[in-house]
Amino acid sequence: MKRRRFIKTGILAPFAVASAAPDMRGVKRAIGNPLVISTWKHGLAANETAMRILQNGGSCLDAVEAGARVPEADPTVSSVGYGGIPDRDGHVTLDASIMDADGNAGAVAFLEGIKHPVSVARLVMEKTKHVMLVGEGAKKFALAQGFKEENLLTEEARRTWLKKNKKSVFPGETPNGKSHDTIAILAQDKDGKLAGACTTSGWGNKMRGRVGDSPIIGAGLYVDNDVGAAGATGLGEEVIKTVGSFLVVELMRQGYEPDEACLEALQRILHRHRNTVRFSVAYIALRKDGKTGSASILNGFKYALYRDGKNILQPTEGIIK
Ligand code: GLY
Numbered sequence: 001m002k003r004r005r006f007i008k009t010g011i012l013a014p015f016a017v018a019s020a021a022p023d024m025r026g027v028k029r030a031i032g033n034p035l036v037i038s039t040w041k042h043g044l045a046a047n048e049t050a051m052r053i054l055q056n057g058g059s060c061l062d063a064v065e066a067g068a069r070v071p072e073a074d075p076t077v078s079s080v081g082y083g084g085i086p087d088r089d090g091h092v093t094l095d096a097s098i099m100d101a102d103g104n105a106g107a108v109a110f111l112e113g114i115k116h117p118v119s120v121a122r123l124v125m126e127k128t129k130h131v132m133l134v135g136e137g138a139k140k141f142a143l144a145q146g147f148k149e150e151n152l153l154t155e156e157a158r159r160t161w162l163k164k165n166k167k168s169v170f171p172g173e174t175p176n177g178k179s180h181d182t183i184a185i186l187a188q189d190k191d192g193k194l195a196g197a198c199t200t201s202g203w204g205n206k207m208r209g210r211v212g213d214s215p216i217i218g219a220g221l222y223v224d225n226d227v228g229a230a231g232a233t234g235l236g237e238e239v240i241k242t243v244g245s246f247l248v249v250e251l252m253r254q255g256y257e258p259d260e261a262c263l264e265a266l267q268r269i270l271h272r273h274r275n276t277v278r279f280s281v282a283y284i285a286l287r288k289d290g291k292t293g294s295a296s297i298l299n300g301f302k303y304a305l306y307r308d309g310k311n312i313l314q315p316t317e318g319i320i321k
Contacts, residue, residue, distance in 0.1 A: 024227060024253055029192040030290030035307040036063065037284050037292050038185035039233040042071040042080065043304030044311055050187055051306045060187040060195035061100045061122075067185045068096070068118040068197040075154045079181045082115050083154045084201020086161050089208045092152040095215040096121045096199035097132075099223035107132040107215040113149040114142045118199045121215070132215060161205065182214050184221060184231020184245075186286040194288065196221050196229045202236065212236025218246035227253045228288050230262070234281035234297070242268045248285050258285035258293025266295050266319060275320075282316060295319065 034054035036047040050067030054060070072081030079085065086092045096117035097107035106125025108117050109132060120142045124133050133141050143149065182200035189195075198221040200214040213236030214220035220236065222245035223229040230248035232239045239245070244265050251261035262283035269281055282296035284303050294303050299318035304311060 024255075024288075027287060027289045029288045030188060031192045032190050033290060033307070034060075034063075034188060034190050035286070035290060035292070035305070036067060036185065036187045037286055037303060037305045038067060039183055039231065039282065039284055039301075039303050040181065041302060041304070041313060042074065042077045042183055043185065044313060045074070046070040046183055046185055047304050047306035047311050050185065051311070054187060054189050057190065060189040060193050061098070063187040063189065064185045064195045064197040065098060065118055065122055067187070068098075068183055068199045069116050071183050072116050072118060072199055075156070078157055078160065078201075079204070080183055080200055081117070082150070082152045083157055084152065085157055085204030086153055086201075087206050087208050087210065090153070090158070090161060091208065092157070092201055093206075093208075093210075094152070094199070094201055095212055095220075096197070097215045097217055097221045098122050098125060098195070098197040099217065099221060099229075100125070100195050101193035101223070101225040103224065105131050105217045107217060108134065108138040108142075109211040109215040110135040110209060111138045111142070113139060113152065114147050115150050115152060116147070118197050120145070120147060121197075121199075131217060134211070182212075182220065182233040182236075184214075184233055184284060186223075186229040186231055186284060188286060188288075188290060192288065194223050194225050194229045194286065196223045196231055198231050213239035213244070216240055218243045220245060222246045222249045224249050224253070226288065228258065228286055230283055230285045232281060232283055233301070235279040238269045238279065238281050241272075244269075244281070244283060248283050252285065252287050258287050258291050259295060260293070261285055262293050262295035263319070266297055270297065270319065277320065280318070 046067035050063035075083035280298035
């Protein structure tokens with residue numbers, strides 16, 4: 001009996017492995033040409049830092065963490081880290097996640113008083129048996145790891161919050177009318193390995209306790225080193241409901257080009273809303289052969305791509321004009 005079960009498993013296993021990626025066979029891993037792709041204009045500075053690490057032979061994981069830390073520390077970026085628009089009660093609460101080339105993942109959500117949630121997420125991945133820590137527990141862990149508690153509410157963000165009379169600022173829309181939001185950052189190192197990170201202060205004036213897509217593995221971020229990586233920006237609730245980044249990666253596994261995969265994942269959202277929306281979501285994707293793609297529901301989304309010595313901001317035409 002035992003032997004028969006063993007034989008069955010032995011026969012089935014090779015088929016299961018072979019059929020898992022039927023359309024990836026022609027896609028070869030890019031080696032020796034590091035690249036970084038990230039969301040929005042603040043991605044340019046993030047890419048610079050990440051690429052410096054890759055050019056010095058650093059890992060894609062170190063690169064995405066260091067890149068994500070740039071907007072986290074920048075008080076002029078009002079949608080990520082220090083200087084982020086607070087929640088309805090006036091508190092800056094942060095979400096972040098990170099994934100490496102071995103499929104390991106770490107995340108923090110509803111974290112307060114710690115400037116670099118992406119680095120805390122990395123330590124959750126590397127030093128605990130868990131994937132996600134939230135709120136007080138995440139902060140306790142961060143403090144125990146040597147992070148210091150800081151006031152993340154800048155005077156500018158506080159004034160914006162007061163002026164806006166605590167009205168919601170949708171992800172993808174900032175109070176000064178300029179669009180920017182979460183940074184999702186994906187990198188490929190010289191060995192062709194992939195990693196990603198995602199960090200945000202989330203929806204400005206959100207309900208206290210609200211968590212978006214960015215710290216949810218498969219929603220705001222997903223990396224499968226055999227296929228590719230994807231990251232999201234925009235209205236997190238819609239990304240969560242469609243498990244967006246995982247969907248983009250799975251579509252690439254099925255043979256969709258990176259652009260097409262991003263587009264199809266957004267079509268799932270639009271379909272649910274019968275193509276009438278007043279919000280935006282955008283995806284970036286990086287396939288293991290180094291091909292990149294993006295798509296956005298509305299016009300205005302830009303992503304930063306650093307490859308072949310050039311770091312360029314690329315506009316993405318919205319599906320809805
Ligand atoms: N995409 C950021 C958020 O919804 O929190």
